Amino acid sequence: MNGFIRLISLLLFCLISIHCFSQKDTSKTKNGETDLYKAACKLSDSAKYKDAIVLFKKAIKIKPDFTDAYNKMAFAKLKLEDYKGAEKDLQAALKIYPDNYESQKIMGILYYETKKLKEAKATLDSASQLNTDDPELFYYKAKLMFDGKAYKNALDACNRAMELNPKYLAVIYLKGQIRFAMKDYAYCISELSEYIKLMPATNPDYEAYKTRAKARFEIRDYKNAVNDWNVYIEAFPEDEEAWVSRGACKIEIIDNTGAIADFDAAIKLNPKNPVSYNYRGVAKGENKQFVEAIKDFDYSIKLKYDYAGAFVNRAAVKFASKDKRGACDDLNKADSLGDEMAIRLIETYCKQK
Numbered sequence: 001m002n003g004f005i006r007l008i009s010l011l012l013f014c015l016i017s018i019h020c021f022s023q024k025d026t027s028k029t030k031n032g033e034t035d036l037y038k039a040a041c042k043l044s045d046s047a048k049y050k051d052a053i054v055l056f057k058k059a060i061k062i063k064p065d066f067t068d069a070y071n072k073m074a075f076a077k078l079k080l081e082d083y084k085g086a087e088k089d090l091q092a093a094l095k096i097y098p099d100n101y102e103s104q105k106i107m108g109i110l111y112y113e114t115k116k117l118k119e120a121k122a123t124l125d126s127a128s129q130l131n132t133d134d135p136e137l138f139y140y141k142a143k144l145m146f147d148g149k150a151y152k153n154a155l156d157a158c159n160r161a162m163e164l165n166p167k168y169l170a171v172i173y174l175k176g177q178i179r180f181a182m183k184d185y186a187y188c189i190s191e192l193s194e195y196i197k198l199m200p201a202t203n204p205d206y207e208a209y210k211t212r213a214k215a216r217f218e219i220r221d222y223k224n225a226v227n228d229w230n231v232y233i234e235a236f237p238e239d240e241e242a243w244v245s246r247g248a249c250k251i252e253i254i255d256n257t258g259a260i261a262d263f264d265a266a267i268k269l270n271p272k273n274p275v276s277y278n279y280r281g282v283a284k285g286e287n288k289q290f291v292e293a294i295k296d297f298d299y300s301i302k303l304k305y306d307y308a309g310a311f312v313n314r315a316a317v318k319f320a321s322k323d324k325r326g327a328c329d330d331l332n333k334a335d336s337l338g339d340e341m342a343i344r345l346i347e348t349y350c351k352q353k
Contacts, residue, residue, distance in 0.1 A: 033062040049076040135164040259283040274303035308339035
């Protein structure tokens with residue numbers, strides 16, 4: 001009898017254990033898609049998009065109507081520039097839930113990134129009917145307006161985004177770009193200075209230095225423009241425009257020898273740019289290297305026969321080297337090419353008294 005009781009107890013224990021194990025396993029299966037989704041989101045937030053996509057796919061396999069997983073997977077593919085894959089995922093999400101805000105917003109971003117601007121505007125406008133508190137939505141609306149040269153409206157959209165997220169770095173930079181396009185150079189410099197101060201030191205955006213350098217040149221802050229070009233050129237020494245621009249700034253602060261070195265570097269990168277020879281001729285003229293300056297102007301004009309600015313600059317050097325006739329011939333040529341300064345110089349220096 002006692003043996004029978006022990007046998008019954010053992011069977012009951014086994015049944016209870018099996019039941020508990022079964023319940024635990026079912027719970028794990030039930031929540032598996034959520035765990036996969038959370039792990040995938042962490043990977044995506046760390047820019048490990050390929051690994052994230054693998055887990056998003058597994059989550060969707062468990063739960064085929066997992067809209068959030070489709071959206072996040074589409075975003076990861078967007079970052080990897082798999083635009084067709086991203087669009088396919090978003091279409092699947094919208095088929096499940098047509099009024100899903102995230103799906104519409106990401107689709108609008110996708111259209112923007114693939115230059116389908118009309119579709120981008122329509123989709124982002126539709127998304128804005130569902131949510132008016134997302135700074136990213138206003139950022140992309142601002143980018144669309146900026147591309148369409150609706151600068152005031154773009155600034156308004158940026159300001160709305162900043163109300164929602166005052167430290168939104170991409171918006172601060174976009175505001176700087178808009179201000180530059182509007183020729184509000186002082187505001188541009190202010191926005192970009194704030195952006196440069198806040199951006200990660202480990203991942204600097206050198207384009208901000210480039211744009212700020214150009215804005216500083218426009219307000220004649222040549223010394224600080226040179227400082228910005230220094231930072232940019234250290235990162236991108238193959239950018240011909242940067243060498244030419246820094247050289248032009250150095251002429252203005254009377255560092256002509258430094259300017260010549262910059263134009264030498266630009267010419268080494270591109271021996272066929274007439275602008276580099278023209279500006280190097282100016283710098284050499286300022287250093288009273290008249291013969292070498294004339295050679296640079298001659299070659300600049302050889303590369304671009306209708307380069308009015310080069311004719312004016314060559315005239316200045318010819319005046320300095322006492323070749324008045326040659327200088328006036330150059331000014332007359334520049335005048336025939338439509339240079340506004342040339343006619344004033346002709347009136348002052350070339351008319352018979």
